[in-house]
Every structure is written in structure tokens, then in C-alpha cells.
Amino acid sequence: MPHDTIELTTPVGRDWDPVVRLVLGGIADRLNLGFEELDDLQLAVERLLLEAGSQDSVTLAFDVSENGVRTRIGPLRAGALAEALQGPPPPPGELTLRRILETVVDSFGVEQVAEDGQLIVRLEKVVRGG
Amino acid sequence: MASAPTSQMDDRELLRRYHQQGDRSARELLVQRHLPLVRALARRYAGRGESLEDIEQVGAIGLIKAIDRYELSREVALTTYATPNVVGEIKRHFRDKGWAIRIPRGLQELNAKMSSTIERLTAKLGHSPSIAEIAQELQTTPEQVLEAMEAGSAYAPVSLSAGPSGEGELDPMETIGTEDSNFERTEQRASLEPALELLPDREREILRMRFEDGLTQTQIAEQVGVSQMHVSRLIRKSLARMRAELS
Numbered sequence: 001m002p003h004d005t006i007e008l009t010t011p012v013g014r015d016w017d018p019v020v021r022l023v024l025g026g027i028a029d030r031l032n033l034g035f036e037e038l039d040d041l042q043l044a045v046e047r048l049l050l051e052a053g054s055q056d057s058v059t060l061a062f063d064v065s066e067n068g069v070r071t072r073i074g075p076l077r078a079g080a081l082a083e084a085l086q087g088p089p090p091p092p093g094e095l096t097l098r099r100i101l102e103t104v105v106d107s108f109g110v111e112q113v114a115e116d117g118q119l120i121v122r123l124e125k126v127v128r129g130g
Numbered sequence: 131m132a133s134a135p136t137s138q139m140d141d142r143e144l145l146r147r148y149h150q151q152g153d154r155s156a157r158e159l160l161v162q163r164h165l166p167l168v169r170a171l172a173r174r175y176a177g178r179g180e181s182l183e184d185i186e187q188v189g190a191i192g193l194i195k196a197i198d199r200y201e202l203s204r205e206v207a208l209t210t211y212a213t214p215n216v217v218g219e220i221k222r223h224f225r226d227k228g229w230a231i232r233i234p235r236g237l238q239e240l241n242a243k244m245s246s247t248i249e250r251l252t253a254k255l256g257h258s259p260s261i262a263e264i265a266q267e268l269q270t271t272p273e274q275v276l277e278a279m280e281a282g283s284a285y286a287p288v289s290l291s292a293g294p295s296g297e298g299e300l301d302p303m304e305t306i307g308t309e310d311s312n313f314e315r316t317e318q319r320a321s322l323e324p325a326l327e328l329l330p331d332r333e334r335e336i337l338r339m340r341f342e343d344g345l346t347q348t349q350i351a352e353q354v355g356v357s358q359m360h361v362s363r364l365i366r367k368s369l370a371r372m373r374a375e376l377s
Contacts, residue, residue: 035264036358037258
């Protein structure tokens with residue numbers, strides 16, 4: 001399977017979440033991801049978009065290969081989000097954004113900080129054999 | 131003479147103990163005893179775009195309300211009194227909490243079938259089924275499956291906790307609040323722990339199993355006794371509610 005990229009620029013807001021979920025669903029179907037893996041990935045992206053707050057739009061770039069899907073989301077407001085993702089691990093029992101992402105994706109991180117301080121966040125989901 | 135164990139008491143005696151002595155174990159026993167009635171009534175409303183277990187949860191609320199409102203002076207059996215309450219609660223749910231947007235009936239029905247299909251396939255295949263596997267099982271296309279999944283998100287699920295409002299108990303029908311687009315710095319960094327305490331016990335336990343113990347939705351579904359899709363919806367709902375509380 002070749003390495004493909006799908007890019008989606010969408011307004012930010014709950015009304016647009018279905019568009020993102022459907023794109024993720026199509027990618028999951030292409031990769032033969034399990035229903036739960038798709039659900040996890042959708043949850044991760046939804047949570048991050050929620051953190052995007054009041055900004056107008058965001059671009060999601062999906063790099064799809066036979067190994068899985070790498071999703072880049074941005075630009076997102078920096079500051080608290082960077083701390084939430086890059087700070088020390090949360091203590092046991094604390095339910096933070098970082099804890100949620102650690103659970104639902106295989107890896108994540110801040111991939112790029114734009115000049116204006118905004119972030120690109122990377123999420124990776126690996127294909128596992130059924 | 132020692133009194134009979136509560137499990138052997140008839141409905142009327144249990145109602146008396148609950149209403150006159152405040153014996154909540156009597157109320158709990160009445161609920162357990164009449165859940166088969168709720169299930170039977172709920173089945174009448176299956177196939178209308180919501181999973182049977184969701185309808186049963188709503189019906190259970192009607193049962194609890196009937197027990198709470200029952201007047202001991204009535205010369206009527208609890209089952210007779212409870213039936214219209216359960217049916218009324220289910221009908222009200224369909225009217226008030228039903229499909230938030232108009233979804234084609236075919237997609238509603240497909241969505242209703244998906245929960246049991248996913249469970250069946252998970253058991254058969256030993257892993258969470260892919261979209262293609264679900265589509266094949268339902269004799270439809272992957273696109274239709276994805277649309278049906280999305281249609282499901284237009285439905286408002288109910289809580290697992292079927293308790294009445296008031297008396298410190300959480301009303302399962304209460305709304306989860308609105309999303310605030312401005313998520314403050316401290317809230318992002320801080321734990322959601324304080325808001326976690328506001329969730330019903332069972333939903334808090336589901337979040338703990340998922341995000342602390344690392345159980346999959348399927349594993350949680352097995353332990354809690356609901357479908358994996360229901361676990362998924364409850365996780366989303368709980369996280370949204372916690373976030374709304376912190377905003």
C-alpha cells in the first residue's frame with residue numbers, strides 16, 4: 001500500500017465533528033482498523049479539536065500507510081495545550097488530556113510550533129493484525 | 131416471631147417497608163423483582179432506532195418513579211400501577227430525547243442493529259470488527275455502516291444510573307451542559323478529578339477502567355454488562371459532562 005496523504009481543512013466546532021469522523025471512518029475502513037480503534041482515534045481528534053477553542057479553522061493531515069495513520073492537527077492554540085501534552089506525566093488517578101491521549105492512541109506529541117506560537121499536534125495509530 | 135426475609139416478602143410489604151420505614155433495600159428488591167416487566171415492555175419499542183438496553187434503562191427509571199409514587203392506600207398491584215409509568219417514561223424518552231436531527235429510518239434501523247452485530251462479531255473473530263466486517267455481516271456497504279455510526283451520534287444516550295432526581299441522587303435524564311469554547315489554561319493542565327466525583331458511580335468506574343486500568347471498551351462492556359457501543363457513548367458523555375463542569 002503506498003503512502004497516501006489526505007488533508008482536510010474544516011471550521012472548528014461541534015457542528016463539524018461529523019465531517020471529521022466520517023473522514024476518519026473512511027481511513028479506518030481503508031486500513032481495516034477495528035471499530036474500537038476507530039472510536040479511539042475519533043475520540044482523540046475530537047478532544048484535541050475541543051481544545052482548539054474559539055479559533056476559526058483547523059487543518060487535519062492524515063498520512064496513511066500500511067502501518068497505520070499519522071494525523072497532524074493544527075494550528076492549535078499553544079500555551080496550555082503544550083504544557084498539557086509535554087509536561088510531566090499525570091499522577092495515577094488523574095484524568096487529564098494527556099492521560100486520555102495515552103490511552104487512545106499509540107503515540108502523540110507536539111510536532112511543530114509555528115512562528116506565531118501555535119502548535120501542530122501529531123497522533124499516531126498503528127495497524128495491528130486481526 | 132422473626133419476620134420473613136425481605137426476599138420472601140410480597141410487593142405490598144416491601145412497599146410498606148420502603149415508604150413507612152425508609153428501607154431502601156426494599157426498594158432495590160422491588161426494582162430487581164420487576165425488571166423483567168420493564169424488559170418485556172421495552173422490547174415493544176425495539177427497532178425504532180435505539181438499542182434495547184437503552185430503552186430498558188429508560189423503562190427502569192419509570193419503574194423507580196412508580197415505586198416512589200405508589201400510595202399504600204391504593205388497592206392496586208404494583209405491576210398494574212407501574213406498567214403505564216414505564217411505558218410513559220419510554221414514550222417520553224422517544225419524544226424528548228430521541229433523534230436530535232431527522233435521520234432516515236433505514237439508517238436508524240441499521241444503527242440499532244450495529245450494537246449487537248459488533249458484539250457478535252467481536253466474540254466470533256476475537257477482535258474488534260472492522261467496518262468492512264460489520265458491513266459484510268449486515269449485508270450492506272462500509273459507507274452505510276459509517277453513516278449509521280454517525281447517525282447514532284445524533285441520538286442522546288441515557289445514563290446507566292437509573293435513580294430519581296433529588297435526595298442527592300443523580301437524575302439520569304439531566305442534561306450534560308453545554309460546551310464552553312474557552313478552555314482555560316489551568317483547566318487543561320489540571321486533573322478532571324473534581325468533576326469526576328460528580329459522575330454517577332458506574333460511569334466513574336467505566337472511566338477508571340478505561341483510562342486508569344487500560345481496559346478496552348469490549349472488556350469494560352463484558353464487566354459492566356452493556357454493549358461496547360454503549361460504553362463508547364458513555365465515555366464520551368462522561369468526558370463532555372466533566373469538561374462542562376470545569377468550564
